[in-house]
Amino acid sequence: MNKKFIPVSEPFLRATEREFLMDAFDSGWISASGPYNKKLEDEFSKFCGVNYGSTVSNGTVAIHLAVRALELQKGDEVIVPNFNGIYGAYALMYEGVIPIPVDAEFDTWNINPELIEEKITNKTKAIMVVHLYGHPCDMDRIQEIADKYNLPIIEDAAEAHGAEYKSRKAGSLGDISTFSMYANKIMTSGEGGLVLTNNKKYYEKIEYLKNQCFSLNGPRNFIHEDLGYNYRYTNLQAAIAYAQFLQLDDLNKKRIEVNKKYRKALNGIKGLTFQVNKDYAKNVFWMSSILINKEITGFSRDQLEEHLLKNNIQTRRLFVGMHRQPVLKKYGIVINEKFPISDMLSDDGLYLPTSPQLNNSDIERIVEEIKVLYDTKN
Ligand SMILES: Cc1ncc(COP(=O)(O)O)c(C=O)c1O
DSSP, X not given: OOOOOBOSOOOOOOHHHHHHHHHHHHHTOOSSOSHHHHHHHHHHHHHHTOSEXXXXXXXXXXXXXXXHHTTOOTTOEEEEESSSOSHHHHHHHTTTOEEEEEOXXXXXXXXXXXXXXXXXXXXXXXXXXXXXXXXXXXXXXXXHHHHHHTOOEEEEOTXXXXXXXXXXXXXXXXXXXXXXXXXXXXXXXXXXXXXXXXXXXXXXXXXXXXXXXXXXXXXXXXXXXXXXXXXXXXXXXXXXXXXXXXXXXXXXXHHHHHHHHHHHHTTTOTTEEEOOOOTTEEOOOXXXXXXXXXXXXSSOHHHHHHHHHHTTBOXXXXXXXXXXXXXXXXTTOOOOSOXXXXXXXXXHXXXXXXXXXXXXXXXXXXXXXXXXXXXXXX
16 A cells, blocks of 8 residues: 655645635735735734835745845855855846855854855955754854955845744844745745845835835836836735744744654664754754765665655755856856865755654654665665
């Protein structure tokens, strides 16, 4: 008999999401002007301790708007984590801004602050940080460098809703921060994004740009002074995300619990390690990610991936470093360096199924299959 398929991630939607969605539907407010957008913007930014919030279509355009708000120009350079998804690099490249990659820390997998300064030139105009898999970056150290060179920080918190750095919420740690509400994210509406900032000028620019550069306070006379976008977020989506936001603490608790169970159950597998959890961090474990040292485990990451999939358990490989992305090369961004930590993470890492609703028997089955593979090789 085929065992039940366990997806790597599933949205956890309950009665409140349906209720708010139907409320938005019944109200007729199905585009961006609607009460759920405003509620989400006001309450999520307050939760993060930030003055302004703006909902947008997704996490990638959220970063693009941050780039535009900071008025980054073609040929400018921005420090980025080399080990990351492509999203931040795309957002920069839309404007001809050059991502300058910095390798990851060995333990947290986030951008290594100690390697940032050597990459700063007179073209550097900002630092982008990403709290990978829910673990906040070492922000004090990064802020120190940003202050020294007078650089703004773009904080990509797409994977870290509710995470904390020294008791400060992710989303409050940069000059402009961004979130994603894609289906696999901690808080979701299928697609969606948020931009937060304490800077009124940035906020107004983001509101202006995301809505076709219609004048913010003037008449809707269809006269446009600047190049804008439709990066709006619908009230229908906001209704779902707002319901998720009200349950964020619970959603995070469940993810943290899933991670705890994995760690405990996989403790005896030598050569299988987890992302380190630093004292300064409240990691919300967006995903339970592991590394496989094949010299010790006797099996590679690829073999584990294949074995689990054969047993109807889906996993996902970790990100691929910017230096290995063909699109950067295609756009003339030449990176002639080595990124040993990124390579190790890309080659040996994967994340296990991580959803709030993953139950004990699912986790036991996943762990059991990892042990079966381990036992056949040891
Ligand atoms: C770190 C990071 N930044 C940005 C994004 C982009 O978000 P979206 O898929 O909503 O465009 C994602 C996820 O997809 C992400 O993981």
